[in-house]
Amino acid sequence: MPLLLALELLDDSEVKSSDVLSEDDDITLFSVASCYMRRNLNRVCDFVEGTIPLYFPDEFKNHFRMTRRTCELFTRAVMPTGMIPLENGSGRAAIPPSKQVLAFLWSMANQEPARAVADRFDITMSSVDRVLKRESQAAIHLSGQFIPWPSGELVTVQNK
Numbered sequence: 001m002p003l004l005l006a007l008e009l010l011d012d013s014e015v016k017s018s019d020v021l022s023e024d025d026d027i028t029l030f031s032v033a034s035c036y037m038r039r040n041l042n043r044v045c046d047f048v049e050g051t052i053p054l055y056f057p058d059e060f061k062n063h064f065r066m067t068r069r070t071c072e073l074f075t076r077a078v079m080p081t082g083m084i085p086l087e088n089g090s091g092r093a094a095i096p097p098s099k100q101v102l103a104f105l106w107s108m109a110n111q112e113p114a115r116a117v118a119d120r121f122d123i124t125m126s127s128v129d130r131v132l133k134r135e136s137q138a139a140i141h142l143s144g145q146f147i148p149w150p151s152g153e154l155v156t157v158q159n160k
Contacts, residue, residue: 043122048099064102065109075101077145083138095123095131103128104135 044051052060060068075098078084088094103121106112107128112120114128123131 043119045122047120047122048102052102063109064105066105071101071105074105074142074146077142078135078138081138081141083134083141095127099123100131100135103131104139107132 055063057068060071064071066074078101079097084097084100086094086097099121103117103123106120107114107117114125114132117123118125118128121128
């Protein structure tokens with residue numbers, strides 16, 4: 001308990017020089033510090049901002065299984081559903097909706113694991129999980145607008 005109190009009240013130099021810590025507390029200190037530290041992982045930088053805009057139309061369609069225009073329309077359709085948050089309650093900047101849609105479409109079109117999607121789109125694996133859930137729900141919600149379902153009526157084609 002004195003260790004946690006010292007960590008809360010003192011800065012690093014004071015904690016190291018105080019009598020609060022014993023040599024056995026090093027492991028505890030590192031354990032506590034690791035709980036509050038985020039790892040900065042090496043990821044693909046500017047993939048959405050730099051690489052995707054350079055894709056030729058057929059290259060974009062090959063990777064995302066839809067045209068760039070259809071992707072933009074889907075992004076605009078998803079926004080009013082309220083399933084994509086515009087703010088993040090944890091203090092970090094929210095992932096832009098367009099980036100979320102692109103990560104979802106990439107994941108669905110390429111069947112890459114969440115780790116690879118997180119790396120490529122420079123987002124955490126937990127964010128990938130949330131994005132896939134939210135975007136899937138939004139896609140299901142919008143499916144009636146984009147997927148023509150059979151009406152059950154038999155349509156015959158006449159040859160002329």
